[in-house]
Amino acid sequence: MSKRLEGKTILITGASSGIGRSTAIEFARTAPKNLRLILTARRIDALKEIAEEIKKDVGEGVKVLPVKLDVSKPEEVRAFVGNLPEEWRDIDVLVNNAGLVKGVAKAPEIDEEDMNIVFSTNVTGLINMTQAILPIFKKRADGGAGDIINIGSIAGREPYPGGSIYCASKAAIRSFTDALRRELIATRIRVIEIDPGQVETEFSVVRFYGDKAKADAVYAGCEPLTPEDIAEVIVFTAGRRENVVVADTLIFPNHQA
Numbered sequence: 171m172s173k174r175l176e177g178k179t180i181l182i183t184g185a186s187s188g189i190g191r192s193t194a195i196e197f198a199r200t201a202p203k204n205l206r207l208i209l210t211a212r213r214i215d216a217l218k219e220i221a222e223e224i225k226k227d228v229g230e231g232v233k234v235l236p237v238k239l240d241v242s243k244p245e246e247v248r249a250f251v252g253n254l255p256e257e258w259r260d261i262d263v264l265v266n267n268a269g270l271v272k273g274v275a276k277a278p279e280i281d282e283e284d285m286n287i288v289f290s291t292n293v294t295g296l297i298n299m300t301q302a303i304l305p306i307f308k309k310r311a312d313g314g315a316g317d318i319i320n321i322g323s324i325a326g327r328e329p330y331p332g333g334s335i336y337c338a339s340k341a342a343i344r345s346f347t348d349a350l351r352r353e354l355i356a357t358r359i360r361v362i363e364i365d366p367g368q369v370e371t372e373f374s375v376v377r378f379y380g381d382k383a384k385a386d387a388v389y390a391g392c393e394p395l396t397p398e399d400i401a402e403v404i405v406f407t408a409g410r411r412e413n414v415v416v417a418d419t420l421i422f423p424n425h426q427a
């Protein structure tokens with residue numbers, strides 16, 4: 171249990187599966203009193219199921235608001251923030267987790283539509299969310315307070331053949347995060363990046379357009395992390411006292427070189 175997270179309002183994007191879902195559950199278990207969780211993604215039914223699961227798991231101390239939201243649509247993101255009920259507006263932590271990868275293709279074969287989906291979700295989507303939530307953080311004393319936790323990837327540091335678009339999108343998150351941290355240096359707003367290595371989620375199934383056999387082959391010779399492993403790090407990072415910034419974390423399975 172963490173007293174520091176009690177009473178906080180946490181917004182997680184891409185909360186309908188994988189790391190986002192586990193992060194919601196981990197926040198709820200760590201701070202089961204007076205916590206508010208805003209869970210967003212496109213699959214609203216999955217979000218509602220997670221809300222029920224959390225209620226059964228920790229009881230009524232944690233309030234959950236599931237909201238259908240496509241982060242790649244700036245007008246939808248602005249409307250989402252504008253329409254939040256009063257008691258949900260005072261957001262303390264934004265976990266920018268929504269993201270995807272589309273296929274593996276060497277540069278000459280990159281599909282234009284796939285490229286646009288990856289960038290508009292991973293990069294523009296993350297920026298849309300940040301721009302929408304920053305004014306809430308900035309209203310607080312001393313130039314503002316709050317946490318922006320961006321989920322990058324080891325791929326943003328170590329690009330691989332056939333992954334140029336995804337890797338470039340995650341490298342863009344890294345640059346954006348670093349620049350934003352410097353822009354906000356005189357405030358109490360913490361800008362954080364967490365970069366996972368291989369984690370077993372729907373991610374790789376999405377990568378291969380639903381081909382589970384191909385997805386499983388990604389993990390050959392390496393036991394991937396679980397989404398819970400990443401969730402624990404996210405919640406730990408958000409739970410540090412205000413002067414401590416765990417700014418940049420790389421977390422990967424022992425056998426991933």
Ligand code: NDP
Nearest residue numbers: 184186187188189211212213240241268269323369371373
């Ligand atoms: P999942 O596929 O399980 O989760 C991705 C989440 O993003 C889903 O909840 C999905 O929800 C959401 N999402 C995708 N597109 C959009 C959109 N346009 N608007 C809103 N939500 C969207 O994969 P992971 O949990 O693994 O991925 C989470 C993050 O972790 C991603 O940023 C990914 O790049 C990163 N990551 C994953 C690694 C891995 O090996 N799994 C390694 C390194 C980083 P929905 O479809 O309902 O909208």
